[in-house]
Amino acid sequence: MTGRKLKVEAIASGTVIDHIPAGMGIRILNFFELTKQQDRITVGLNLKKSTGGKKDLIKVENTKFTKEQAQQLALFAQDATINVIEDYKVVEKFKVTLPEAIEEVLSCPNTNCITHDEPVSSTFYIKEQQDKVALKCHYCEKSFHQSFFKELV
Ligand SMILES: [Zn+2]
Missing domain, CATH: 2.30.30.20 (Aspartate carbamoyltransferase regulatory subunit, C-terminal domain)
Incomplete structure (x- = not known):
């Protein structure tokens, strides 16, 4: 260990799901069958939270979550945030909410x-x-x- 921070590569366009409870990242990958698609996916497991504790994070290139998927995501991670990335910038950021x-x-x-x-x-x-x-x-x-x-x- 060098003690240096591992930097997760930025993506040009796609979706970053942040604040996933540690351990839920893999379930989310499976549920949405994200590993079956061709686009690049970066997964961070057990990342340190600034507030202490651990979280998972998923970056999916060239993929936008629908409102419906974002709501389904809340079943796994009620405090998750979805960042929509375009041209390396966050153009939209929202918290998931449980559907009715x-x-x-x-x-x-x-x-x-x-x-x-x-x-x-x-x-x-x-x-x-x-x-x-x-x-x-x-x-x-x-x-x-x-x-x-x-x-x-
Ligand atoms: Zn039934």
Whole structure:
């Protein structure tokens, strides 16, 4: 160790997701299938926060997160910020926020739920309970903590 700071390379255009809780970076990569795309991705794990503690950071070149994706991101990292980069500059910066509902991307943990047998896309309503998030299935009306979803762990 030289003690020198490792500088993460700047990107010309794309998205920087900052303030991801340490350990969530990999889950986010998997969930959004970011590693399957061709563009360059820089991932920082267990980076030191200026306020103490650790965080993960993801830079994805030539990719812009949709509003929907940004909301889904909040399931993993409620305090994450998204920086949109154009021409090496941050042109937009915002905090992610939990959506009221999340569609299609999650499958219901209830194996008896109709969504597993019928060609319907899933819909879950999101409820925040203290610092936890519960998701209620539109079809079977059962609520689950986010840790019950295979897509989120
Ligand atoms: Zn269900």
